[in-house]
Amino acid sequence: MKRMVWDTVKVFIIFIACTFIFYFGLQIMHSEYEQFHRYDTPEGPAVKVFNSEQSFMDRLNIFFRLGE
Numbered sequence: 001m002k003r004m005v006w007d008t009v010k011v012f013i014i015f016i017a018c019t020f021i022f023y024f025g026l027q028i029m030h031s032e033y034e035q036f037h038r039y040d041t042p043e044g045p046a047v048k049v050f051n052s053e054q055s056f057m058d059r060l061n062i063f064f065r066l067g068e
Helices: 002-034 056-066
Strands: none
Touching: none
């Protein structure tokens, strides 16, 4: 009986330790990516993807024709 209780306590302690490591790892990752600016202007040979000169009907026609 004493052995089973000791094994249960060991598993509980390992579970708590792993939970703390996972939690603080997520906090570190969050603080790292919080400083990352996703919407900065691109540098280098960037290409504009969206063409605002097309009308809605042209875009709808391309959508139905290509199935995208």
